[in-house]
Amino acid sequence: MEKAKISAKQLFVLVVLFEMGSAILVGFPLNLKQDAWVAVLLGMAMGVGLFFVYYRLFLYFPDLPLTSYLEKIIGKWPGRIMAYFYILYFAYLAARVLRDFGELLTSTIYTHTPLFFLMSLMIITNAYAIQKGFEVIARVGELFFVVVYLMAIGGFFLIIFSGLIHLENLKPVLESDWIQILKTTFKGTLTFPFGEMVVFTMLLPYLNQAKKAKLVCISGMILSGINFTIATIINITTLGIDLFMRSPYPLLSTISRIQLFNFIERLDVLFMIYLMIAGFIKVAIFYYAAVAGTASLFQFKDYRTISLPIGILILLTALMIASNYTEHIREGLDIVPIYLHWPLQIIVPCLLLVIAFFRNRRKQSKEAAS
Amino acid sequence: MSILTKMLKKKQVQRKNDNFRQKLDHSIPGELLIHKDYQENISRIKGELGNSADLGIRELKIGPYQGALLFIDGLVDGKGINEFILETLMDKKVPIEEFDLFQFVLDQTVALGSVSTITNWNELFDKLLSGCSIILLNGCNKAISGETRGGETRSIAEPTQQLSIRGPKDAFTETLRTNTALIRRRIKSPNLWIESMKIGRVTQTDIAIMYVKGIADEEIVNEVKQRLNRIDIDAILDSGYVEQLIEEQTFTSFPTTYHTERPDVVSSQLLEGRIAIVADGSPFVLTVPAVFVQFFQAPDDYxxxxxxxxxxxxxxxxxxxxxxxxxxxxxxxxxxxxxxxxxxxxxxxxxxxxxxxxxxxxxxxxxxxxxxxxxxxxxxxxxxxxxxxxxxxxxxxxxxxxxxxxxxxxxxxxxxxxxxxxxxxxxxxxxxxxxxxxxxxxxxxxxxxxxxxxxxxxxxxxxxxxxxxxxxxYMSPVAPFSGENQQDVFIRYPIWALKYRPRHIARGNIVRTGENQKPAPPKHGNSHESDDTKGN
Amino acid sequence: MNSFIRIFMLLIIVIPLLGGCWNQRELTDLAFVMALGIDKGTGNEKYDVTFQVVVPANVASSQNGGSGGQGPPVVVYKSSGNNLTEASRRATKKIPRELYYSHTSIVVIGEDLAREGILGVLDALDRDPEFRTTTVVIIAKDRKAEDLISVITNLDKLPMNRFIKTLEATEAMLGENIKVTIDDLLQGITSSGKEPVISGFIMEGSTEKGTSPQNINTTKPPAMITADGLAVIRKGKLAGWLDYNNARGAVWLMNKMQGTDIDFNWNGIKDAVSTTPFLSNTKVAVSIKNGKPFANINIETAFKLSEINTDFDNEDPKKIEVLENRVSAQIKSEVESAIKQVQEYKADIFGFGENIHRNHPKIWGEIKHDWGNQFANMDYQINVKSYYRESGLRGKPFWSDLKK
Structure with a gap:
């Protein structure tokens, strides 16, 4: 493990940027029409619940990342195999995020540019950050947090002053039934983005004040959840339900509608800046988790040795996971949540917690007996 | 990047083994003591300096004793030599009884502020070449050096690079002592410490490290000293040489040390806990550690x-x-x-x-x-x-x-x-x-x-x-962010609200301003009136 | 480790070479399409499409840059196809540059095509990343879109600005037209409880003269573009036009009124008093009464007196009350007649259906399939309240002095 220490503030910033990350660009539960925001809020609430599982695990092993304490909980070899799966999972998620951004760029602004080219530029930037270490990523996060927030606030006021918000678009509230909403929450918003907090089990040991982990992560999740909800509501109220449902990137459509004083218009570039920053941070975190996990599993002295091969792996995976955009989105909506997110975000951590709990109790009772 | 650094390191190792370097060195063995016969000493000095034309030698007769005064023409203050060495030496009546000539000359004749005894050659050349006068006495295996530094130097002028509308108008010169004095004049505190060293095998440049004891971080002071001591180079011709030898990373386009020609800027940075490095012969003083935002703070701001x-x-x-x-x-x-x-x-x-x-x-x-x-x-x-x-x-x-x-x-x-x-x-x-x-x-x-x-x-x-x-x-206090250090980053707080020194740099003595420094009108609306009523 | 770094560096060096510049286009390689005209095809193809392309050198006031052109600011190309993409790609046979739609600010649809249905052209405009959905749509009334697009105008060097600015001016001052973007149009078309409207434009004068420089070299242009009426669209087809007061009534009801003038007779003189409402707000609540939808419409407006051409004591509160009532009555009658005419078209441009959907989602589920007929037969009640605010720089008109 790298000898890095980050402060509570930095962790908070990373959580917020990571959670908002690509979700605000592509992760809207479109099938719920005007009730999408309910699913977002529900997802957030359940995500916070899920985070307590990760947090408990962290409390049992405050110095170890997930891939290391797996061995301690379920034994050496099963633990290593499981850790291996987690590393693949993180790398795969990094690839998915990378692909999301690549697709977004090629279908909106860089219509004639090959996907591979854009994605490789992005991964090179990320590889550079990984080389510099986790502390640097955290600091860059802090720097960009300010930029993102200033932009978000600016954009928010521009949308309001352009008179684009039609709150009546939210009506009728809760038209869809609860079963549908719950279904969407479990398949969508809980696992993406809130369940993705599982990656922070790899990063929590870097926090310099372990006590603050709970407060920081949960407040970060809540803040990002609120932002996500606001973004959902703004998109719905601006675009109207029909357009909202037909847009693969609702936020882009919303921003491109801003027209103020006849010259503040065509602000797609704001969107692009956000896209780059959010994409960078999100890929960097998954990428770093995969690299750090591999380094600890295969006992590399310096994780930097393997950062570039894993980067290339992520790039190639991103290129190969789907042959077109539709396939990519279908996988993300139907297959990944059930076969990857559910087991690795929910089932395995919960099982781990149960096992760790009993083992710990046995240990404690032994200690008490002796 | 790391390939390049590795290659550089390899080359450095090679160069250390190279004998060629030795020839350029000051080749006088330090242990060797000064000879008793002063003529021999003079010829030795002449020989070492290759009979350089600027070596001034004045033979002296002090009563029955012989001696010589040596100095480098142009580096010394001629008037000072005349008045305080030659005149006094010649006027003095030598007592006839047995006495210690050397001590006599040292104590009673040389009317200078700073006098010292030299016993070895190394020291002698150091002093001679930095503008001191050397008195050699026949029969003594010691020499006297008198502080007569002088000669033509540039006088203090207005800054040419970092101009400001308001604020002091003096700038550093090429003379180390003048520069340290300019700073000392501003910070009249015994806690302003100056440590000096010589760097440059050939140039023997004087370097001074200045910091305010109690504010500057001792660790950083030590780090600075260590890095300066590590320097092994033939010449330091400007503080720019030092900068490039002590900075953390070469492969960056951003400056990681700050340089300025304004004494007021150096003073304010010293008071923020930074450390100044003054090099003789350079009108630019380095200060470290430097952070990114510092380069956007102009003296006018304050x-x-x-x-x-x-x-x-x-x-x-x-x-x-x-x-x-x-x-x-x-x-x-x-x-x-x-x-x-x-x-x-x-x-x-x-x-x-x-x-x-x-x-x-x-x-x-x-x-x-x-x-x-x-x-x-x-x-x-x-x-x-x-x-x-x-x-x-x-x-x-x-x-x-x-x-x-x-x-x-x-x-x-x-x-x-x-x-x-x-x-x-x-x-x-x-x-x-x-x-x-x-x-x-x-x-x-x-x-x-x-x-x-x-x-x-x-x-x-x-x-x-x-x-x-x-x-x-480098990006502190923005990343890592620290709220309490934001007083002088994007927004420059009013002077009374600049309460603390930047904590990521300064260590001790952190508070700058006293309580209740915010200017406010006197509490009783019109003080004249109340005075008047009291008088009545 | 070193080998990886070498690969890394190699990647960095090679990628730009691989690169080329796929999306790179110099400004001079682009033909800025300012306006797009879509007409019903005259030949075998479904659509005739006209592209109004700007000639930069003729627009920019040329001091240093450009050759200081003398020709018209735009040039119009025509092409045809069974869909927009086909037509646009075919057009490149005639146009020496790549067609560029990001700055297109207006789409003109010919009335023939509008009557037949405009659904076929909308997806291309909506989907294309270059094309802005904030582009304004208008219908060329009784004309081909081509005619409107080909006219060059004075006052605004770019003819397309003519449409936009005219629309904006009349929307703010007269309230008979509204600016409808592709977004609004699509929202209206896709929503089950709402139909869209589109502003209409007519051309006075002859096309031939309008396209020649003659049109801008005279103080009385022989061809003039004029905003005229609102087109009611039903299921993607032009159902009919709302003109003058009916159009204004519809705008009141859609809560889009920014300013207009309301005149009425006094002392037997026709339109003797003129008032200008400048603030207004319309609230609509639709409910079900007696098994039929029922709209309760409340309009509030504040107005100023702008002209009095007879003896009228505007400093008498009682008179003011009468004045307010007259204005209210006038607005009410306009709105009423607008609703009646729209009901004939069976196109719910006011969004009454959407209103039911939002407030009574369950009832909406039952009636939405037959909404067109329901709308045509629905009842409504209109309440208008108007408030007098001020009368300009003068008090009583000079007419009151003349009498003495």
Whole structure:
């Protein structure tokens, strides 16, 4: 493990940027029409619940990342195999995020540019950050947090002053039934983005004040959840339900509608800046988790040795996971949540917690007996 | 990057084993004592200096005893030698009884503030070559050195690089002692400590490390000393040499040490807990550790009121960004994101570019390079010619190039705005890094438009965040963010509210201002009136 | 480790070479399409499409840049196809540059095509990343879109600005037209409880003269573009037009009124008093009464007196009350007649259906399939309240002095 220490503030910033990350660009539960925001809020609430599982695990092993304490909980070899799966999972998620951004760029602004080219530029930037270490990523996060927030606030006021918000678009509230909403929450918003907090089990040991982990992560999740909800509501109220449902990137459509004083218009570039920053941070975190996990599993002295091969792996995976955009989105909506997110975000951590709990109790009772 | 550093390291090891180096060294063995016969000593000195013409030798007769006065012409204050050594030596009546000649001369005849005894050759040459006078006495295997440094030096003048509207107008000179005095004059505290050392095998340059004891971080002070001690080089001709030898990272375009020619700036930085490195022969004083935001703080900021200086500082940061991304924005907008430009402007630019044969990137490159050449030439040219060149340059860039359809008028505007914005960064070293990076960003913009610019900026951010200056993160106090150190970053708080020294640099004695420093009108509305009523 | 770094560096060096510049287009390689005209095809193809392309050198006031052109600011190309993409790609046979739609600010649809149905052209405009959905749509009344697009105008060098600015001016001052973007149009078309409207434009004068420089070299242009009426669209087809007061009534009801003038007779003189409402707000609540939808419409407006051409004591509160009532009555009658006419078209441009959907989602589920007929037969009640605010720089008109 790298000898890095980050402060509570930095962790908070990373959580917020990571959670908002690509979700605000592509992760809207479109099938719920005007009730999408309910699913977002529900997802957030359940995500916070899920985070307590990760947090408990962290409390049992405050110095170890997930891939290391797996061995301690379920034994050496099963633990290593499981850790291996987690590393693949993180790398795969990094690839998915990378692909999301690549697709977004090629279908909106860089219509004639090959996907591979854009994605490789992005991964090179990320590889550079990984080389510099986790502390640097955290600091860059802090720097960009300010930029993102200033932009978000600016954009928010521009949308309001352009008179684009039609709150009546939210009506009728809760038209869809609860079963549908719950279904969407479990398949969508809980696992993406809130369940993705599982990656922070790899990063929590870097926090310099372990006590603050709970407060920081949960407040970060809540803040990002609120932002996500606001973004959902703004998109719905601006675009109207029909357009909202037909847009693969609702936020882009919303921003491109801003027209103020006849010259503040065509602000797609704001969107692009956000896209780059959010994409960078999100890929960097998954990428770093995969690299750090591999380094600890295969006992590399310096994780930097393997950062570039894993980067290339992520790039190639991103290129190969789907042959077109539709396939990519279908996988993300139907297959990944059930076969990857559910087991690795929910089932395995919960099982781990149960096992760790009993083992710990046995240990404690032994200690008490002796 | 690491390949390069490795290669450099290998070469360094080789060079250490090289015997060639030794020949350049001061080759006089230090242990050797001074000979009793003064004539022998003189001839030895003459021999070592190769009979250099500026070696002055004055034979002396003190009663029955013989001796000689040696000095380097031009380095010494001639009047001082005449008055305080020669006159007193010659006037003195030598007592007849047995006595210690050496002690007599040392104690009673040399009327100088600083006198010392020299026993070995090394010391003798050091003193002699740094402007002291040496008195050799026949029969003594010791020598006397008197502090007679003087000669022609530049006097204190106004700063030429870092100008300010308000504030002190003196600047450092090439003389170390003058420079330290300029600082000492401002900080009259016994806690201002000066430590000195000599660096440069051949030049033997005096270096002084200054810091305020109790404010500066001892660890950083030690680190500075260590790094200075580590230096093994033949010559230090300017503080720039020192800078390049002690900075943390070579492969960066950002300065990680701060240099200034203003004593007031150095004083304020010393009081913030920084450490100043003064090199003899250089009017630029280095201060470390340096952080990014420091390069946007101009001395004026503190002398004028806070609202003004805050807005000016914001302007400077904006200008830095314009200087950095101005031309690349133009390239990206005109070749990739034409939808971003307002319709009428887009049409106007298109009309102007109609006859320009080059793509926007080449056009921008031509103009930027032309401008850089002009600027560089303007810097080197004799003053009389400079005027003419700038007129020609303005014509070439502004008028002729447009009429010849080599560039479009918009490009001229972009280049000039960029250039002017570049000059508003208070420290040249930071401005020049923006200049360099601008070209990289232009290439990226030509490649993939805004995506490229953003990538470039992200890489730049990563790089900046990874830099450290003497252990202090370069981007602090922004990243890592610390709320209590924001008093002098983007917003310059009113002087009374600048309560603490920057905590990421200073260690002890952190509080700057006392309680209740906020100016306020007296509590009883009109004090005159109340006085009057009391009187009655 | 070193080898990886070498690969890394190699990647960095090679990628730009691989790169090329796929999306890179110089400004001079682009043909800025300012306006797009879509007509019913005259030949075998479904659509005739006209592209109004700007000639930059002729627009920019040429001092240094450009050759200082003398020709018209725009040139119009025509092409045809069974869909927009086909037509646009075919057009490149005639146009020496790549067609660029990001700055297109207006789409003109010919009335023939509008009557037949405009659904076929909308997806291309909505989907294309270059094309802005904030582009304004208008219908060329009784004309081909081509005619409107080909006219060059004075006052605004770019003819397309003519449409936009005229629309904006009349929307703010007269309230008979509204600016409808592709977004609004699509929202209206896709929503089950709402139909869209589109502003109409007519051309006075002859096309031939309008396209020649003659049109801008005279103080009385022989061809003039004029905003005229609102087109009611039903299921993607032009159902009919709302003119003058009916159009204004519809705008009141859609809560889009920014300013207009309301005149009425006094002392037997026709339109003797003129008032200008400048603030207004319309609230609509639709409910079900007696098994039929029922709209309760409340309009509030504040107005100024702008002209009095007879003896009228505008400083008498009682008179003011009468004045307010007259204004209210006038507005009410306009709105009423607008609703009646729209009900004939069976196109719910006011969004009454959407209103039910939002407030009574369950009822909406039952009636939405037959909404057209329901709308045509629905009842409504209109309440108008108007408030007098001020009368300009003068008090009583000079007419009151003349009498003495």
């Amino acid at each position: 002398y004028s009121r806070f609202d003004l200086s805050t807005s000016v500082r914001m302007l400077r940061i904006l200008a830095f960004f314009i200087a950095l991304i101005g031309p690349s924005l133009y390239i990206a907008a005109t070749t990739f994101h034409q939808e971003m430009i307002p319709t009428t402007l887009a049409i106007a630019i298109a009309a102007q570019r109609e006859n320009v044969p080059f793509p926007a990137f080449v056009e921008a490159l031509i103009m930027e390079v032309t401008f850089e050449i002009l600027r560089e030439a303007g810097l080197r040219l004799p003053r009389a010619v400079g005027q003419a060149v700038s007129i020609v340059g303005a014509l070439v860039i502004g008028q002729a190039a447009v009429q010849a359809s080599i560039v479009s008028p918009v490009m001229v505007i972009v280049v000039s705005i960029t250039a002017i914005a570049n000059f508003s960064t208070p420290v040249f070293a930071m401005a020049i890094s923006a200049r360099l990076l601008r070209f990289a960003l232009m290439a990226l913009a030509a490649l993939v438009g805004f995506f490229g610019i953003m990538l470039g900026l992200i890489v730049m951010a990563i790089h900046l965040c990874s830099l450290r200056s003497f252990g202090v993160p």
